[in-house]
Amino acid sequence: MSETGPGPAGGIEHPEARTAGPRPGTHYPGRLGPKIASLPAPLYLVLAGLVLAAAITGNLPDTMVAGFATTILLGGLFIWIGNLFPVVRDFGLPTILCTFAPATLAFLGVMPENMVTVVQNFIDGHGFLDFFVVGIIAGSILGMPRTLLLKAGPRFAVPVVGCLLATFVLVGLIAALTGFGFIEGILFVAAPIMAGGLGVGALPMSEMYASATGGDSATFMGDLMSAVVMANVVCILIAGIYNGLGKRKKQLFVGFNGHGQLLRIKGRADELTLPPKRDTSSFIALGKGLLIAGSLFVFGNLAAALIPGLHPYAWTIIAAAAVKIFGLLPQDVEDSTADWGDLIGAILVPALLVGVSLTYIDITDVLASLSNPLFIVLTVCTVVIATLTSGVLGWLVKFNFVEASITPGLVMADTGGSGDVSVLSAANRMHLMPFAALTNRLGGALVLFVTSLIVPFLT
DSSP: OOOOOSOGGGTSSOBOOOSSTTOSSTTSSSOOTTEETTEEHHHHHHHHHHHHHHHHTTOOOOSHHHHHHHHHHHHHHHHHHHTTSTTGGGGTHHHHHHHHHHHHHHHTTOSOHHHHHHHHIIIIISOHHHHHHHHHHHHHHHTSOHHHHHHHHHHTHHHHHHHHHHHHHHHHHHHHHTTSOHHHHIIIIIHHHHTSSSTTTHHHHHHHHHHHHTSOHHHHHHHHHHHHHHHHHHHHHHHHHHHHHHHTTOOSSTTSOOTTOOBOOSSOHHHHSOOOOOSOOBHHHHHHHHHHHHHHHHHHHHHHHHSTTSOHHHHHHHHHHHHHHTTOSOHHHHHHHHHHHHHHHHHSHHHHHHHHHHHHOOHHHHHHHTSOHHHHHHHHHHHHHHHHHHHHHHHHTTBOHHHHIIIIIIHHHSOSHHHHHHHHHHHTOGGGHHHHHHIIIIIHHHHHHHHHHHGGGOO
């Protein structure tokens, strides 16, 4: 245990242990037999029936507590269904179902409106997305060896900037050759996809394009959103393929797959690799981890208010990195924060994916993106080019190819914070969240800046 106390009477020494054998989390590929969401199937059905009855009658409380119950039950179901199918479950099927099945059910009108509203408010209004992402960020950074953070951070700029420039130029050329148009290919496909989220992508870009052409931003939003949504699907599929390849234990070349480790440079193993996750923690340790993660997020919001220009997530990452680099916290507190991040990653990924599906994914936009074959080709090319160039450039600066392909490659091409969760979950590399979040915020700002320079050429 990472924390001990005066005795079991106070509940301090009671460990939080695994309940599903050696599985790293409830979302890990592989059948659990008669268990759904790690619960016996009969018990799960009773709880699911209770929540469904409340939603159908309009009596599901619009609260954080009901949001937890609803998303965990739904996420557990889709993960269980996805794990029923051998082989494809290793390539991201459970994650794909969690990401798109709820939005599809809502689109078809099958899911009770009360349930959809509760989940949407839970993710956005009650801040569950922040709760999840900040816990993963704080736990990953403070649980990372200091030497790894120092050596990986500066190298990260090479694949970020390199894959952005290569993707813009190559997608523009492909668009020109196919008659779509060089500038149009960059501004309507590559730019919104590579912005790493809607907040710094489709939304501001639609305003920029409207201002440059004298049109209405709403006329641009559909195309931009379609590109972002379609790209996110491709990112999840590629992440699942990488995860499946990793399970085959094949190295296509030296430094191809780090199996979750970013760097492949020489040094002490304990300084350059992530430590193994602990099987147990304590109530007090988890409480301290929650406090540290929450405090770092408060700092991030305060810094963003006082010094505009960076997202609170970016300031949170900077604060956590500074705390780690300068050793500002005792080791047991760092371990506690890592434990908290591990707990969230182990049990709440399916819940967040379901919430993201119902809150941010519009199946109408997904269907619209499938109506233009050339648009699909350019979107797929954008993701593939970003992934491969990021992997190659990362490999050249001593990252492992797969890990560099995923972040910054895939996470620059997904839908931002929610897309990062889907991609890293499908790749089974949730601990890379700090690098993913940093890529989205800083890389997204760079994309928006470059886009602003190209917009005047739009006619």
